[in-house]
Amino acid sequence: MRGRDDEWTGLMRSAMAGDDAVYHRLLKAVTPVLRAAARRGLARAGQPVDQSEDIVQDILLAVHLKRHTWDSEAPFAPWLFAIARNKLIDALRKRGKRVFVNIDDFTEILPGEAPEETASASEVAAQLSTLPQRQRDVLQSIAVDSASIKDTAAKFAMSEGAVRVALHRGLAALTAKLRDR
Amino acid sequence: MDTDQLIRTLAADNAHRAPRVGAVLTLALLVAAPLSILIFATFLGMRPDVMSAMHNPFFDMKFAVTLSLAIPAIIVSLHLSRPEALMRGWGWLLLLPVGLLAVAIGGEAMMAPAMPMSMRLVGKNSRVCLLAIPAMSLPLLAGALFGLRHGAPSRPALAGALAGLLSAGLAATLYASHCTDDSPLFVATWYTLATALVAAIGALAGSRVLRY
Numbered sequence: 001m002r003g004r005d006d007e008w009t010g011l012m013r014s015a016m017a018g019d020d021a022v023y024h025r026l027l028k029a030v031t032p033v034l035r036a037a038a039r040r041g042l043a044r045a046g047q048p049v050d051q052s053e054d055i056v057q058d059i060l061l062a063v064h065l066k067r068h069t070w071d072s073e074a075p076f077a078p079w080l081f082a083i084a085r086n087k088l089i090d091a092l093r094k095r096g097k098r099v100f101v102n103i104d105d106f107t108e109i110l111p112g113e114a115p116e117e118t119a120s121a122s123e124v125a126a127q128l129s130t131l132p133q134r135q136r137d138v139l140q141s142i143a144v145d146s147a148s149i150k151d152t153a154a155k156f157a158m159s160e161g162a163v164r165v166a167l168h169r170g171l172a173a174l175t176a177k178l179r180d181r
Numbered sequence: 182m183d184t185d186q187l188i189r190t191l192a193a194d195n196a197h198r199a200p201r202v203g204a205v206l207t208l209a210l211l212v213a214a215p216l217s218i219l220i221f222a223t224f225l226g227m228r229p230d231v232m233s234a235m236h237n238p239f240f241d242m243k244f245a246v247t248l249s250l251a252i253p254a255i256i257v258s259l260h261l262s263r264p265e266a267l268m269r270g271w272g273w274l275l276l277l278p279v280g281l282l283a284v285a286i287g288g289e290a291m292m293a294p295a296m297p298m299s300m301r302l303v304g305k306n307s308r309v310c311l312l313a314i315p316a317m318s319l320p321l322l323a324g325a326l327f328g329l330r331h332g333a334p335s336r337p338a339l340a341g342a343l344a345g346l347l348s349a350g351l352a353a354t355l356y357a358s359h360c361t362d363d364s365p366l367f368v369a370t371w372y373t374l375a376t377a378l379v380a381a382i383g384a385l386a387g388s389r390v391l392r393y
Contacts, residue, residue: 015195024192031184057187062393064191066333068199069263082264086335090392125182142193143186149193168197171190179392 005077012076016067027060034059034084041088047095053121059087061124061175090179127177135170138163199331202262206255206328210351213324217317217352225313225359234363242285243357243368250278250376251350258325258343262332268339275346285365296364304362307371313359314352314375315382321348322383326390333393341387345380352379 008026015023038052038059062083070079128136134156141152149167153160182190234240253274260266294301304310325344334340353372362368 018196020192020195023195024188027188027191028185031188053184056184057182060184060187060191062333064194065199066264066393069202069333071263074265078265079263082335083333086264086333086393121182121184124187128182139190143182143190146186146189164194164196167190167194171194 001077005075008080009076012067012070013072016070016072027063030063030080031056031060037084038088038091041092045092045095047092051091051095054123055088055091057121057124058091058178059084061171061178062087065172065175123178123181124174127174127181130177131170131173135166135173138166139170139174142167202328202332203259205331206259206325209324209328210321213320214351216320217355220313220317220320221355221359225309225356227358228361230361231358234361237363239285239289239363239365240357242281242365243360243363244354246278246281246285246365246368247350247353247357247372249281250275251347251354253277254343254347254350258329258340258347259332261334261336261340261343262329264333264335266335278350282365282369286369289365298366301362301364302366302370304360304364304367304371306360306362307367310356310360310362310367310371311375311378313356314349314372315379317352317355318345318348318375318379321351322379322386324348326383326386329387329391330393332391334387334391337391338384338388340391342380342384344387345383346376348383349376349379 008030011022011026011029015026034056035052038055039049042049042052042055063080066083070076128139131139137156138152138158141147141155142149147155149160149163152158153163156163158166228234257268257271257274260271261268289301322344325348326341329340329344332340353376356372362371
């Protein structure tokens, strides 16, 4: 775990320094661990584990929007697991369960244990349709059509700056809707 | 949207840089402060004998107490805005004003009493104190909550209570220059009650607005 944690910390430092590809790699690397923990939490609360992907996406959005609260001198894993734990507790509470989520749910997981497949998630997709047209267009273009910022700007006759603003506002609005729903 | 698509979208937004929580909190408090000062200037104002009062150590002590609440509360609230932060090792900072008050009460007890204890305790301004500190706190509390919303506290109610403490500490600093009751007994009773009220409001509001 030590080596993995150090690797994540290094990746996050590069990501925060502006390396988008490394950021992408880091998010991909943490996702199986988050998924396994979400499944474990749901199973322990007697909930169907097929809802785990909604929780994973919730955690990823929070990680993204709150990454400025990570101190680049501190290890990344405790910060990540604290956010994941909070989101998992929130999700279980919304399902009417009060459960104790152990931090070990995250740290004990071995990499091989994590299921690899992406289960279906419905909540982000559902909230996406309630966003303003422009934000929805930009998010869909980048997420579903895998278009770059530049291509998206050309497609909608927007400036790249306007695409970036719409993208960030869309993600922030999505997160707020998921939280307050 | 599947998770791979979401991750791709998040990575595309990596260029977006948010300011630090401390910067947002500072700015929000600076925006809120004029409102509290306006309440102070309109309804209270400084006490007329403020120049001579400054030579009274018990007058000065009030500012030491209120600032030793406000400044540590700001520091601890910023600490708690990180999700992995624990209270352990930080709570003692909030005991600073308590310690100062205890020393001041001891100091006053050793002097020949100028007034009977009941007079010092109840003073002339207890009602004003209980109203003015919370009233001047509210704009600052709103600012503090706005600033801390930018963070990711794992315990929203606790972070909200700290927002209450810091705004009450700042409001009490203003109030102390108006109030003619300088006895530490008065401060320990009425300032504390007013502060507890604001902290409770902060905790209640925080549990709603500081979730992320």
